[in-house]
Amino acid sequence: MAKNISIAVVALGGYGMVYLQGLLDEPQDENFTLVAGIDPYPEHCDRLDELKKMNIALYADFDAFYQQGGQADLVILSSPIQLHLDHTRIALEHGSHVLCEKPLGATVDEADNMIAARDQFGRFVAIGYQWSFTDPIQDLKRDIQQGVLGAPVRLKTMAFWPRDESYYNRNSWAGKLKDKSGRWILDSPVNNAVAHYLHNMFFVLGDQFSSSAQPKSVEGELYRAKPIESYDTAALRVMTENDIELLFYATHSNEEMIGPVITYEFEKATVTFTGLHSDLKVEFKDGREKSYGKPDEQQIKKMWDCIRAVRTGEPVACTPEAAKSQTVTINALHESFGEIVDLPEALIKTKGKEGEVLYYSPELESVLRQCHDENKLPSELGVNWSKAGKRVNVSDYDSFKGI
Numbered sequence: 001m002a003k004n005i006s007i008a009v010v011a012l013g014g015y016g017m018v019y020l021q022g023l024l025d026e027p028q029d030e031n032f033t034l035v036a037g038i039d040p041y042p043e044h045c046d047r048l049d050e051l052k053k054m055n056i057a058l059y060a061d062f063d064a065f066y067q068q069g070g071q072a073d074l075v076i077l078s079s080p081i082q083l084h085l086d087h088t089r090i091a092l093e094h095g096s097h098v099l100c101e102k103p104l105g106a107t108v109d110e111a112d113n114m115i116a117a118r119d120q121f122g123r124f125v126a127i128g129y130q131w132s133f134t135d136p137i138q139d140l141k142r143d144i145q146q147g148v149l150g151a152p153v154r155l156k157t158m159a160f161w162p163r164d165e166s167y168y169n170r171n172s173w174a175g176k177l178k179d180k181s182g183r184w185i186l187d188s189p190v191n192n193a194v195a196h197y198l199h200n201m202f203f204v205l206g207d208q209f210s211s212s213a214q215p216k217s218v219e220g221e222l223y224r225a226k227p228i229e230s231y232d233t234a235a236l237r238v239m240t241e242n243d244i245e246l247l248f249y250a251t252h253s254n255e256e257m258i259g260p261v262i263t264y265e266f267e268k269a270t271v272t273f274t275g276l277h278s279d280l281k282v283e284f285k286d287g288r289e290k291s292y293g294k295p296d297e298q299q300i301k302k303m304w305d306c307i308r309a310v311r312t313g314e315p316v317a318c319t320p321e322a323a324k325s326q327t328v329t330i331n332a333l334h335e336s337f338g339e340i341v342d343l344p345e346a347l348i349k350t351k352g353k354e355g356e357v358l359y360y361s362p363e364l365e366s367v368l369r370q371c372h373d374e375n376k377l378p379s380e381l382g383v384n385w386s387k388a389g390k391r392v393n394v395s396d397y398d399s400f401k402g403i
Helices: 016-026 048-053 061-068 083-092 108-121 135-145 196-205 299-311 321-335 361-374
Strands: 005-010 032-038 056-061 073-078 096-101 126-129 152-161 215-224 233-240 245-251 258-266 269-273 279-285 288-293 349-353 358-360
Touching: 005 016, 005 299, 016 032, 016 299, 032 061, 056 061, 061 083, 073 083, 073 299, 083 096, 083 108, 096 299, 108 126, 108 321, 126 299, 126 321, 135 279, 135 288, 152 196, 152 361, 196 245, 196 258, 196 321, 215 321, 233 321, 233 361, 245 321, 245 361, 358 361
Parallel strands: 005 032, 005 073, 032 056, 073 096, 096 126, 152 245
Antiparallel strands: 152 258, 215 233, 233 245, 258 269, 269 279, 279 288, 349 358
């Protein structure tokens, strides 16, 4: 019989609910035991009564779980960004493997510390960029590695996901650069809601199963239409170590959900993805077409892969090293642009009831669409409210310099 794997879930609301749903409703592995749920505010969990009826141990504090004799083969972390490193280290110190939600942390310093802790304690750490674990993305990556599509030319992604006040009021750290203790958060669309799709451009260009391409330089522009501390809109250009251009456009300040729209250009073919739950497709210049399938249909394959990895010792698809390229880019993006630019008030519209007001800008969306189509940043279009960022060399980037 396969070894039974004990699991603790940290953070029971938000994305933690996705993991709970998989464990409670859609198990793909019968040999596991949910031993604990850990959350200082368990009342935010819609399945709380059910967990209590199942006699699942509940803890308000992660340290208390281990101090009171708790043990788990696998800890699944959906805690706030600024706690990812601390919680990962605690789990590793107590002999647990870790599946940590994206991003791996706020800074490259945290990424390196996470890697060092993993190596010290001899347990794996997987970062929850779910697309990296899916068959469609792995199949595409394999074709790229084998030269089926030809050499990469340019990869770009556009993701416009409107978020209203309720999104930013759902916790104490959304839209923040730092928390009250002074720890970096760097929350933003690019480092949270649509971080998957920035990471994915690095990941599919990695030369190994669980590696990512490395950034060489980063330049970008950061804008804000909402009354928040961080930015809600970004346009950026990354050059990889192999001189492949990556372009990324993201905003929470548009009116309707758009994307992710993906266009990966290669010498022999173009890979496209038109929005959530669509097929990842490739069209070759000789007229052939191929569908890799729907990566969004395997949202929590990452969890079942990690459970199996605990049991078998096989590698996990997305390691801290693979996720680090995205973190380096986020840090360099802040250094590239400096102070976030507020969009002119005349360009901002609002709609929605109190507590759910959406700040959005049709002109902002139009500019980002044009940037995407022309492979440019807003300042390169000469937009009057735009500001150019400097190019930051990140080949040897090892510490976030701050904002």
